[in-house]
Amino acid sequence: MPNTKAGQTVQSVERALAILKTFSNGEPELSVSQISSRLKMPKSTVSRLLATLQAHGFVVQDAETGRFRLGAELIALVHSAIAGLQVHHVARPHLRQLANTLGETVSLSVLDGHDAVNLEQFVPTQRLVMRVGWVGRRMPAHAVSVGKVLLAFLPSEELDQLLDQQMEPLTPNTITNPTTLRRELHRIRQQGYATAFEEFEEGLHAISAPIHDHTGRVIAAISVSGPAYRLTRERIADIIPTVLETAQRISWEMGYMVEETNR
């Protein structure tokens, strides 16, 4: 890590950004005076900053009302921001926090062929949460919770190609029957998450939820896993909302939009 960094900031820029953020709070159109009073800045300053933002297309001024809206340049910026968005970058801080609050292993995985591949993993030690772990580790998709989530949200043609292969049993609980798996995947799609109780390894429980990208496709999944004696079925039932919320927050930052808002 480079230097320690201790917050040296530029006032005028801070104010300009504060103005931009004002548009987030519901109202999409704001007048100079409104912003001025809300942020307690002199009108002249607000006007000048808005003019600067407008020069770059970050806001536009309605020709007749004189009020301001967020501009197309911002959208352009985010188009490319989203294009360059890496799941594991976005997810990392959320994973760390989840590992912290739950005190269990948290991972992020994607599907590669028949396997789920770990992209990121946080394991809690005595006090702090370590990053490393089995990054890059491959696990048969049908036997782990992340894998089942990723399969569940696959386009049906792609799923068909994968399911005609032989599925190895890793424990007595591993699902090996294609029909059983299909039914399980259907249930997972319905409820929005997957669980696995000793299907991959004896004494190992896990729960997993999908991550969507901006097109709505499921591109990855997060999972919480731990020893069966600690991560009991009851405890898993309790943490479902937490896990789902984390997954949704990551999806949201990836540009996934749920609501239908336009007129």
Next chain:
Amino acid sequence: MPNTKAGQTVQSVERALAILKTFSNGEPELSVSQISSRLKMPKSTVSRLLATLQAHGFVVQDAETGRFRLGAELIALVHSAIAGLQVHHVARPHLRQLANTLGETVSLSVLDGHDAVNLEQFVPTQRLVMRVGWVGRRMPAHAVSVGKVLLAFLPSEELDQLLDQQMEPLTPNTITNPTTLRRELHRIRQQGYATAFEEFEEGLHAISAPIHDHTGRVIAAISVSGPAYRLTRERIADIIPTVLETAQRISWEMGYMVEETNR
């Protein structure tokens, strides 16, 4: 209109915005030095501005590489920007320009029940392009090009509900047969635009293309219309790319994404 406005801008803010825009050009991750040399600013200035942007979450610094990426706050901003996006606001400048280059009437319409409703219209007079016109005017959807586009991209259940009604002929060319219309709508979906030659009014030709919102749904359509003697079938064939491009640009600004870029 208020005062004339003559570009008084704030340097530091301009620089900060310029830094943000640097991320658009392909590379999603940039180092202080890269930005510094690309924009020809001293490293210290860039570092300070980035620190300010980071304090507001507009950029984030990768903990290990020290480089910067666009931050989640930007995405949050755009989420709300898009939510408050009004089609006619976004479309207006594009419509004006299209009317200018073609010298024909350009309008923006949405579907309301069986009718296409004008939201915005630009008609070219001798030299300049006037805004007003029949805003709010309703036209039977099956008889105009915009209407046909809007019908063509409707979910099939909704379409079925609309098509069982009687369709009035307005000229000898008006499509009144449901089967014929269905075939026409299919063709429109295929080619991405619709034309209408004297189907609504004798001597009136028109071409229309759809506008998508960020979810991909078709929420409006633009059209170019004019007298048959001037807007001939040949001329319409020529301007198809122009019209399509304008429509796509508007869709893009509404948050519609075409490409699939994520990893």
Next chain:
DNA sequence: AACATCGTTTCACAATATGGAACGAGAGGC
């Protein structure tokens, strides 16, 4: 017609942003 209210502009002042140089921390080469 007089009056609010709007957004923009002016202008004198000094607060604030600037940038060259120094600093501390990694990375890589020898």
Next chain:
DNA sequence: GCCTCTCGTTCCATATTGTGAAACGATGTT
């Protein structure tokens, strides 16, 4: 292990640059 290169951040004297009260001009309202 030591040296060197490059990275991002911090320092600090300087004056450039942003600031805000008040004036301005244009709209719409009473």
